[in-house]
Amino acid sequence: MPLVPLLPLFHRFNREYFNGALAIGSQPLLSVRWSDGRLRKTAGFYRRGLRVDGRNGCEIVLSRPLLELLPQTATESTLCHEMIHAWIDLVLQVKESHGPNFHARMAAINAAQNQFQVSVRHQFPVPKTPPRWWAVCPRCGLRSPYQRRVHRAACRQCCDRHYGGSWHASCVFVYEPASTEA
Numbered sequence: 001m002p003l004v005p006l007l008p009l010f011h012r013f014n015r016e017y018f019n020g021a022l023a024i025g026s027q028p029l030l031s032v033r034w035s036d037g038r039l040r041k042t043a044g045f046y047r048r049g050l051r052v053d054g055r056n057g058c059e060i061v062l063s064r065p066l067l068e069l070l071p072q073t074a075t076e077s078t079l080c081h082e083m084i085h086a087w088i089d090l091v092l093q094v095k096e097s098h099g100p101n102f103h104a105r106m107a108a109i110n111a112a113q114n115q116f117q118v119s120v121r122h123q124f125p126v127p128k129t130p131p132r133w134w135a136v137c138p139r140c141g142l143r144s145p146y147q148r149r150v151h152r153a154a155c156r157q158c159c160d161r162h163y164g165g166s167w168h169a170s171c172v173f174v175y176e177p178a179s180t181e182a
């Protein structure tokens with residue numbers, strides 16, 4: 001599953017499940033991004049922090065290597081889970097991890113839709129079959145595991161960085177068989 005851009009999802013969830021509290025207009029209260037290839041221990045996390053200039057530097061980071069192998073509902077459920085943490089911290093301003101506020105909001109979100117389910121722990125089935133292909137970006141060298149070659153799939157990172165998010169032929173993955181590395 002190629003990576004989806006997170007910001008539109010964030011804004012939609014913010015409107016639908018957090019009454020818009022996690023953004024001022026179109027400006028999110030925190031940043032939301034995909035991890036690099038190394039975040040493998042957890043599907044995502046929220047962390048608070050200050051930037052060098054002293055402004056709020058809180059962020060949600062989602063694991064690219066774990067979530068890109070899973071259906072998009074796993075990304076949605078993980079993002080929502082981390083948004084609940086951000087909401088408790090930045091909007092309610094209470095110290096809590098998976099306490100009563102978390103559970104109440106999680107239950108409300110799960111009751112409001114049946115696209116995905118937010119859970120207290122990120123538990124996703126780890127795909128048992130090793131990848132059959134590595135999709136390699138000719139621009140940045142990023143390698144992503146794929147079960148099958150996806151015609152004209154391009155590197156999201158490079159399309160974002162160099163072409164304002166539009167698909168471009170120079171970012172189209174080249175596939176290498178993964179059998180020797182599995």
Ligand SMILES: [Zn+2]
Pocket residue numbers: 081085097098120
């Ligand atoms: Zn959590």
Ligand SMILES: [Zn+2]
Pocket residue numbers: 137138139140141142155156157158159171
């Ligand atoms: Zn790239």
